[in-house]
Amino acid sequence: xxxxxxxxxxxxxxxxIGVVAPGGVGREAFWKLLADGRTATRRISLFDPTGFRSRMxxxxxxxxxxxxxxxxxxxxxxxxxQFAVVSAxxxxxxxxxxxxxxxxxxxxxxxxxxxxCTMGLEEEYVLLSDAGKHWLVDHTYGVxxxxxxxxxxxxxxxxxxxxxxxxxxxxxxxxxxxGLDSIGHGVQLIEEGTSDVVLAGATDAPLSPITSAxxxxxxxxxxxxxxxxxxxxxxxxxxxxxxxxxxxxVLVLEEKSAAEARGARIYGEIxxxxxxxxxxxxxxxxxxxxxxxxxxxxxxxxxxxxxxxxDYINAHGSGTxxxxxxxxxxxxxxxxxxxxxVPVSSIKSMVGxxxxxxxxxxxxxxALALERQVVPPTANLHHPDPECDLDYVPLTARxxxxxxxxxxxxxxxxxxxxxxxxxxxxxxxxxxxA
Amino acid sequence: MTGTATxxxxxxxxxxxxxxxAPVVTGLGVVAPTGIGTEEHWRSVLAGRSGIGPxxxxxxxxxxxxxxxxVPGFSAKDRVPSRLIQQTDRWTHLGLAAAxxxxxxxxxxxxxxxxxELAVVTASSxxxxxxxxxxxxxxxxxAPDWVGAYQSIAWFYAATTGQISIRHGLRGPxxxxxxxxxxxxxxxxxxxxxxxxxxxxxxxxGTDASLCPYGLTAQLTTGHLTxxxxxxxxxxxxxxxxxxxxxxxxxxxxVVEDADAAEARGAARIWGRVLGYAAAFDPPPDSPRGPVxxxxxxxxxxxxxxxxxxxxVVFADALGVAEADxxxxxxxxxxFGPRGVPVTAPKTLTGRLYGGGAxxxxxxxxxxxxxxxxxxxxxxxxxxxGYEIDLVLxxxxxxxxxxxxxxxxxxxxxxxALLLGHRDN
Numbered sequence: 134x135x136x137x138x139x140x141x142x143x144x145x146x147x148x149x150i151g152v153v154a155p156g157g158v159g160r161e162a163f164w165k166l167l168a169d170g171r172t173a174t175r176r177i178s179l180f181d182p183t184g185f186r187s188r189m190x191x192x193x194x195x196x197x198x199x200x201x202x203x204x205x206x207x208x209x210x211x212x213x214x215q216f217a218v219v220s221a222x223x224x225x226x227x228x229x230x231x232x233x234x235x236x237x238x239x240x241x242x243x244x245x246x247x248x249x250c251t252m253g254l255e256e257e258y259v260l261l262s263d264a265g266k267h268w269l270v271d272h273t274y275g276v277x278x279x280x281x282x283x284x285x286x287x288x289x290x291x292x293x294x295x296x297x298x299x300x301x302x303x304x305x306x307x308x309x310x311x312g313l314d315s316i317g318h319g320v321q322l323i324e325e326g327t328s329d330v331v332l333a334g335a336t337d338a339p340l341s342p343i344t345s346a347x348x349x350x351x352x353x354x355x356x357x358x359x360x361x362x363x364x365x366x367x368x369x370x371x372x373x374x375x376x377x378x379x380x381x382x383v384l385v386l387e388e389k390s391a392a393e394a395r396g397a398r399i400y401g402e403i404x405x406x407x408x409x410x411x412x413x414x415x416x417x418x419x420x421x422x423x424x425x426x427x428x429x430x431x432x433x434x435x436x437x438x439x440x441x442x443x444d445y446i447n448a449h450g451s452g453t454x455x456x457x458x459x460x461x462x463x464x465x466x467x468x469x470x471x472x473x474x475v476p477v478s479s480i481k482s483m484v485g486x487x488x489x490x491x492x493x494x495x496x497x498x499x500a501l502a503l504e505r506q507v508v509p510p511t512a513n514l515h516h517p518d519p520e521c522d523l524d525y526v527p528l529t530a531r532x533x534x535x536x537x538x539x540x541x542x543x544x545x546x547x548x549x550x551x552x553x554x555x556x557x558x559x560x561x562x563x564x565x566x567a
Numbered sequence: 568m569t570g571t572a573t574x575x576x577x578x579x580x581x582x583x584x585x586x587x588x589a590p591v592v593t594g595l596g597v598v599a600p601t602g603i604g605t606e607e608h609w610r611s612v613l614a615g616r617s618g619i620g621p622x623x624x625x626x627x628x629x630x631x632x633x634x635x636x637x638v639p640g641f642s643a644k645d646r647v648p649s650r651l652i653q654q655t656d657r658w659t660h661l662g663l664a665a666a667x668x669x670x671x672x673x674x675x676x677x678x679x680x681x682x683x684e685l686a687v688v689t690a691s692s693x694x695x696x697x698x699x700x701x702x703x704x705x706x707x708x709x710a711p712d713w714v715g716a717y718q719s720i721a722w723f724y725a726a727t728t729g730q731i732s733i734r735h736g737l738r739g740p741x742x743x744x745x746x747x748x749x750x751x752x753x754x755x756x757x758x759x760x761x762x763x764x765x766x767x768x769x770x771x772x773g774t775d776a777s778l779c780p781y782g783l784t785a786q787l788t789t790g791h792l793t794x795x796x797x798x799x800x801x802x803x804x805x806x807x808x809x810x811x812x813x814x815x816x817x818x819x820x821x822v823v824e825d826a827d828a829a830e831a832r833g834a835a836r837i838w839g840r841v842l843g844y845a846a847a848f849d850p851p852p853d854s855p856r857g858p859v860x861x862x863x864x865x866x867x868x869x870x871x872x873x874x875x876x877x878x879x880v881v882f883a884d885a886l887g888v889a890e891a892d893x894x895x896x897x898x899x900x901x902x903f904g905p906r907g908v909p910v911t912a913p914k915t916l917t918g919r920l921y922g923g924g925a926x927x928x929x930x931x932x933x934x935x936x937x938x939x940x941x942x943x944x945x946x947x948x949x950x951x952x953g954y955e956i957d958l959v960l961x962x963x964x965x966x967x968x969x970x971x972x973x974x975x976x977x978x979x980x981x982x983x984a985l986l987l988g989h990r991d992n
Contacts, residue, residue, distance in 0.1 A: 410812070
């Protein structure tokens with residue numbers, strides 16, 4: 134009665150990358166910032182941060198008009214949606230995939246976001262409540278697209294419309310692991326056979342007063358306001374919290390054999406993905422890194438790789454005391470002695486922590502690192518922490534031979550996710566149907 | 568080292584393999600306007616007892632919509648640990664209550680199972696809206712340091728999944744899908760995916776609760792809410808007098824298990840089987856291409872290996888907006904033929920519950936399969952002219968039910984279809 138499960142034989146590869154990140158719009162500006170080890174953190178300009186505990190952020194210098202959005206798109210879309218659509222457009226162009234000629238029903242969309250269209254929701258709230266004066270807000274001031282701000286699914290809607298996708302579409306929202314989980318979901322759609330191509334990525338634009346205030350309240354963000362450029366200090370002994378960021382990255386994922394058949398440029402193959410949860414605390418982390426280590430272990434197992442195959446780890450590296458300790462423990466627990474040999478870095482030192490978006494931005498960084506064989510550095514790491522004793526690639530990017538890279542994320546809710554990306558042709562899989 | 572030891576590693580990045588047995592539903596937890604508890608909900612549905620009434624959660628008098636489906640007599644302090652009440656929004660209170668009920672119904676003690684094989688995936692449509700409105704009021708009426716510590720964990724869409732995972736020690740993969748009213752089915756589809764990738768038990772479904780002034784105001788902007796003041800004549804899907812829908816709160820959580828694992832632990836009851844699932848997305852509003860609902864239903868049938876004639880009842884999306892009702896009736900007619908299958912929409916008794924809506928429909932469909940009864944759609948008097956569907960009206964209809972189809976559509980273009988089978992299927 135019981136059938137035997139077998140591999141589907143379908144694999145997902147990355148054939149296009151689009152990025153909107155602090156430090157410059159577009160994939161190349163993003164990579165240049167990382168390769169130069171520059172930081173894009175600064176005093177917040179998107180609103181007046183006077184009176185807030187943390188008054189810094191990594192802001193994207195994003196002009197929706199210059200980015201090619203139409204007046205109606207700009208009016209209708211929250212900043213997070215604008216980031217997502219512009220990133221998707223760049224990814225599509227980069228992929229060379231002819232979406233117009235493809236069966237729209239075989240194109241899927243999987244977009245991650247931690248806080249959705251918060252910025253639009255907050256701006257409209259201020260108007261409708263007249264700066265908080267009225268609990269019974271005045272609905273007659275409601276803009277027609279207000280509901281589109283309340284439901285984050287709008288972000289997936291806009292990307293689907295942008296590319297004409299009619300396959301499965303979803304907004305994946307698992308807090309700060311959203312950007313890894315949305316790509317994982319996209320890979321699932323391809324592997325199980327429901328889609329042949331998926332726009333997968335994540336976006337967040339959380340630089341608004343309510344989000345800054347909520348992280349102030351739990352002292353998660355850095356108060357080092359006198360030196361914004363050096364405030365995001367993952368793995369440094371003097372780290373004192375993360376610095377908020379914003380942005381988006383969208384990838385074109387394609388079924389591997391189809392991508393190869395059309396001669397697509399392949400950045401890498403997603404060879405492993407797994408998520409686990411600590412069931413411990415909404416914001417607290419156990420020091421031993423147990424569940425993140427388990428996610429990494431399952432991820433390697435699915436890829437059929439030994440820990441020693443990992444050539445680079447793109448860390449979550451948020452720069453909070455507990456995260457960086459937790460994560461260091463997780464790497465040691467899952468990779469053993471190899472943890473001391475593999476370069477590890479956190480690009481949050483440069484582009485800040487854009488919540489749900491950052492996971493996809495980091496996978497984009499991994500794909501570019503693989504292609505260019507350069508490890509982005511951890512900026513601002515001057516004072517080694519005895520509890521964080523791995524090779525974090527301080528300050529300067531490093532040329533490094535890489536076939537397999539690991540990217541991890543950790544988020545509120547206790548979620549831990551891991552993704553493995555391999556350079557094309559470097560990881561052999563067993564044949565299918567054997 | 569963990570419970571995943573025996574099976575060979577799948578040749579897949581995400582663990583996806585070819586399907587084996589259909590997963591089973593072993594536990595239901597309902598917290599809905601039709602009642603707290605699965606049987607109370609079902610009694611209300613069969614009796615046509617509506618949970619729609621004047622909004623009491625806030626003063627609705629300034630608004631053109633003053634009716635909604637509220638969960639009657641829900642007291643968080645009776646059903647949620649006191650520490651969690653102040654840390655979470657009402658949407659999560661409802662979710663925690665439903666999850667606890669579903670686990671109890673399934674007879675599962677998570678600590679007795681392998682922790683990493685226990686997953687959670689919920690649907691959320693709008694997060695902790697009421698909590699967020701309070702905290703924004705604190706911010707704008709006072710100062711940034713008036714915003715409480717729990718805003719960071721109560722408002723975001725992952726709050727319910729995270730809290731369920733923590734409360735019950737479920738350490739497997741966790742997920743949250745936001746596709747508005749389609750979310751409940753997408754969560755069930757994802758639960759099946761997780762079972763195919765190594766999970767043994769998934770807590771899934773969804774709740775929502777956006778009945779606060781800002782939440783209602785946002786919903787008003789779609790123009791899809793009815794302003795008819797008579798609760799009996801307001802939400803009339805497929806009727807010639809359809810004028811929109813009413814919102815509601817609550818939903819359902821379901822325990823879905825790998826069939827072999829459920830047998831191995833001696834699960835007391837199988838509510839039904841998850842036979843098939845599909846999702847798709849409509850073209851943009853200005854596109855000459857038509858909606859994808861019929862294709863979505865066919866894809867779910869193909870996924871289940873079933874023919875249209877195998878479907879014994881359809882739980883409709885039933886938006887109550889003429890254009891959408893017409894499109895849904897046309898899609899069902901295209902797949903099943905004119906009046907080819909009984910169609911029903913008990914959601915007229917609850918209003919649309921967004922992230923909780925389709926999950927509740929799935930729970931109701933499993934009750935219908937158990938009792939071999941199609942619940943009726945309370946409210947409409949007849950399908951509008953041109954809608955060639957067999958809409959079950961007036962009273963419940965006894966019928967031989969082996970397979971139920973649940974369809975759902977989410978704002979913006981999300982479509983999902985789920986096929987549930989009788990436990991003996």
